[in-house]
Amino acid sequence: MTESYELAPDEDWRECQDCGLFSRLLPRQPGLIAECPRCGSILWRMRRVGLTFPLACAIAGLMFYSFALIAPLLEIYAYGRFSMAHIETGPLRLVSAGWQSVGMLVFLVTLIVPGAKLGIITTTLLGMKAGLPKRFLRGVFRWYKRLSPWAMIDVYLLGFLVAYTRLTGMFSVHIDTALYALIGLMITMAATDAGLDQEVIWRRLDDDEQPFCELEHHALSCTVCNLVNHTVNAIFCRRCYAPLYRRKPASVSRTWAFVIAAAWLYVPANIYPFMTITNLAQSQPYTIMGGIVELMRVGLWPLALLVFFASIVVPLLKLLGLAYMLITTQRRHADLLYARAATYRLLDFIGRWSMIDIFMVSILVALVHFGEFANVSMNMGAVCFAAVVVLTIFAVNAFDPRLMWDNYGEFEA
Incomplete structure (x- = not known):
């Protein structure tokens, strides 16, 4: 410095x-x-590469995305009947079954946000080449960072893997072409993020004369x-027009509100049935832990551990970690600051992976609907769990980790 x-x-x-x-x-x-x-x-x-590489990856991602929207995802045969699902089938069936909040959540993070993210980066990079107004491109590109964590194609594919293992134990299952398009979409989106230097884009979109x-x-x-x-009189960023604050407004109180709400819902999320599976007129409700035990019973230990970590451990770690950071911040403790900062970055990274079970249920609901012969329905436990995941993500975003360091100089002195 x-x-x-x-x-x-x-x-x-x-x-x-x-x-x-x-x-x-x-x-x-x-x-x-x-x-x-x-x-x-x-x-x-x-980044070592220029902007041509992420642009090429984004365009390829849009092609995979378009194909994934129109191609079938999965087909099953059971009791002389046939069922086929597209990527949008699951959330639409959840909405029609009365679970609008969960259905719209799945629809947003698997269809709307990934397409919007690719559209934003493609529009920005092509617009820079075409000489579109910088003000317009800055207004578009400012959403890239905000939407990125909610593009959950990678998490969706893990949920698909869990659902696929459950389906193969009961029915004849055929993977269709949309799955390969989603894998290609995941790879191209990851390559776009890996090759994209956002600082370079912002500097090129900035005014020629730097104050x-x-x-x-x-x-x-x-x-x-x-x-x-x-910022003598500025209240908005002169470059991207976002509001300017020294620290996030009401960070501690808003984070506490999200944490308390998520903790309150974490209990019913684990107690109430997550889904009900009907097979030959016999219905069996499953809680989150019950589903994990079932995966272990059939010998799928790696998947059982994955679901246990994502659905049980991660939400609990986020709640405990956030509560600890909030308490130490309010008490102005300056101990373990490096560990607390690393913990915050970890919580920010792992939070979205808890959506695995929600995606798994949406895929099962989309495919297994054969009346009393075989049927899968979502239950209240899944709604509570989806709310826990979203609230903990909001809590991490609301917390300002800089507050933990604000008194660092006082303690150093």
Whole structure:
């Protein structure tokens, strides 16, 4: 970090979103990773490839996405009957069965958000080549970071794997072409994220003349594009127009509200039946743990451990971890700050993977509907669990980890 009074272009400074330390960025060097000198958080991962590679991956992803929407996903044969499902069949059946909230959630994260994410990056990169107005492209690209965690094709495919293992134990199952399109979509989206240097895009979309920022006076960073703004009278980021705050508004109280609501729903999510499977007029309700035990009983230990970790351990870890960070922050404790910052990053990363069971149920509901011969229906436990997953994701997003470090200087002194 350079001297605080040195004036430099806004884009040369970066505030760490995990600890709040301002640092001076080095010039771009492909392959270099700029880390926060205080907490170790990554400030800028400088990609080796240019913008042509992520653009090509995004266009390929749109092709896979389009094919996945129209092609069949899975087919089963049972008791002389046939059932076929597309990717949208599960959420639509959940909506028609009266579970609108869960059905719309699955529909959004598996169909709407992945397409929107690919559309955003394709529009931005092609628009830059075509010379579209920078103001328009900045308004489009600002949604890329916000939508990325909700594009859950990778998690959906794990849910598909769990559902497939259950189906093969009861029926004759045939995988169709949409699955391969979804695998291609997952790979191309991962390649797009791996090759995309968002900092480079933001700098190219910035105005030609960079204002200068005096770091110690009126410096405020944007949580969307990371630009450090000279904020004498500004309330919106001059580059992406996102609202500017020194810290997330009412971060502690909002996080507590989400954590308490999620903890309250975590109990019924594990007590109430998650789904009911009917086979030859005999219905068997399953809780989350009951489903895990069933997977273990048939010898599918790896999948049982995967579901146990994603559906039992991860939500509990998020609730306990967030509660610990909130309590230590409110009590202004300065111990274990590095561990707490690493814990926050871990909770932010693993939260979405708890959706595996929800996706599994949506696939089973889409395919198994043969009346009293065979049927799968969702129960209240799944609704509570979906709410727990969403609320914990909201809680992590609402918490501002910089609050944990705000008193660091006082304790150091």
